[in-house]
Amino acid sequence: MTTISPTRVSMYDFLYQDTQPMISLLADTAKLSLPQVQLALGSSLQAIVTALLAYQELNQGSVVSKKLFSRSAVKELRKYNSMNFATIDATLYYRNDVIETVFGNSARITEASEYIATQIQATTSQVQTLLACLCIIVLRELAILVDYSKLDNEEVEKWFDLQPQFLSKQRFAVSLPDDSTALVTDLATTPPVFDPYWYKLMNFEPKLGTQTQDMQQATPNYLKAIGRVGDTSPEGQHDDMLVFAQMPAIALPHQRWLLQLAKICDIYLSRKRLRITSEPLEAPTRPLVSLGFMDTNKDNTPTTTSEKPIEYDKPRPLWKDPALVLTILVIAVLGALALLKYQIKQSNSVVPTTEAVLEQKASEQRVQQDVAIVKIDEENSATNGH
Incomplete structure (x- = not known):
């Protein structure tokens, strides 16, 4: 008392x-x-x-x-x-x-x-x-x-x-x-x-x-x-x-x-x-x-x-507010999940892109070889005609 x-x-x-x-x-x-x-x-x-x-x-x-x-x-x-x-x-x-x-x-x-x-x-x-x-x-x-x-x-x-x-x-x-x-x-x-x-x-x-x-x-x-x-x-x-x-x-x-x-x-x-x-x-x-x-x-x-004896108002520390702490944790977890999902998506998209590039290069190489063969045949036909 x-x-x-x-x-x-x-x-x-x-x-x-x-x-x-x-x-x-x-x-x-x-x-x-x-x-x-x-x-x-x-x-x-x-x-x-x-x-x-x-x-x-x-x-x-x-x-x-x-x-x-x-x-x-x-x-x-x-x-x-x-x-x-x-x-x-x-x-x-x-x-x-x-x-x-x-x-x-x-x-x-x-x-x-x-x-x-x-x-x-x-x-x-x-x-x-x-x-x-x-x-x-x-x-x-x-x-x-x-x-x-x-x-x-x-x-x-x-x-x-x-x-x-x-x-x-x-x-x-x-x-x-x-x-x-x-x-x-x-x-x-x-x-x-x-x-x-x-x-x-x-x-x-x-x-x-x-x-x-x-x-x-x-x-x-x-x-x-x-x-x-x-x-x-x-x-x-x-x-x-x-x-x-x-x-x-x-x-x-x-x-x-x-x-x-x-x-x-x-x-x-x-x-x-x-x-x-x-x-x-x-x-x-x-x-x-x-x-x-x-x-x-x-x-x-x-x-x-x-x-109770009269006191002065004091701001409550943020870390003592359970609602605020829970909100921060939820935001952190959701942010981590979003980042993980983004990284997985990026890694999956790299493989098909690389394969497509290799296939395109192979196709271009075959076309060049066919053109060369055609030119050789044309020269041989001209010689035989003479």
Whole structure:
């Protein structure tokens, strides 16, 4: 059984780790020092995520998908596959329109910028530039995750509903249990503790305690539901089944789309797509989900996306395609037979041709001899006549 950290579906955790590679570029854009941006990053993302939650609560998931994730500014920014001056120029071009849409009004933007500026000893203008740039980048990253995970409007709605528990005081207050070794790597860059001030500024009331942990993840019913067999299968057959690891103060329903989203987030973070570099010649491949069974036992239950870690599509070697190999063999055998038949036909046609030539030469020789005999007889007759 393979576990994945619940924080992979946390917008705040994901974005904090995702934006780390571009801190120096943000510092240059906002005319801030690296320590200032590092300190401001957590608060800025908290403000943006809270603003998005308030927007979703007011407009629902369908509007979030259509009005935010499908904006022309987001589509334009998705053309870039790395961070550089060209990317940041596009970000700066659309920043004001996007941040005003997300935050609702300019007064909130100003108040948020002033609040962060006092924390890092910077000007409000500098922080507002940073906040606006991050706002459009956040929309771009979340839109990519929704696209790659193929989330519909209802699933986007549920994903947003899960977010407040990742911002709760209880989540940051508890320590990891002794048996949570698998989570240590995932939580190595845990973001700063969430500041409830942002709830007040955005007029957002979190709904906590509504999610329940699905404890069927180790039961035959759950295994059956996700395309696995029951506990009676041989030991070791389920080692690669993907499930969420237990995490204090976090409860997640185990829908397969949520596990798929978590794995795609994990792959996306491993690529470090926001690192500062020149634009690649070819865009990275999209993460795709394999629907094959992980174990060797035969089971008639349907395969699902949560059954196997997400892999990239790889071309199948030609020599592993039985149909192609059989076709090549048939063509080779038929070609050999045709060549053999042609050679036999050629060898048979040589003999009669040679015999015909010899017969023709013999006939010509007999004709020449007859002519010579006739001439001799004519000369003898003339002599005798005299």
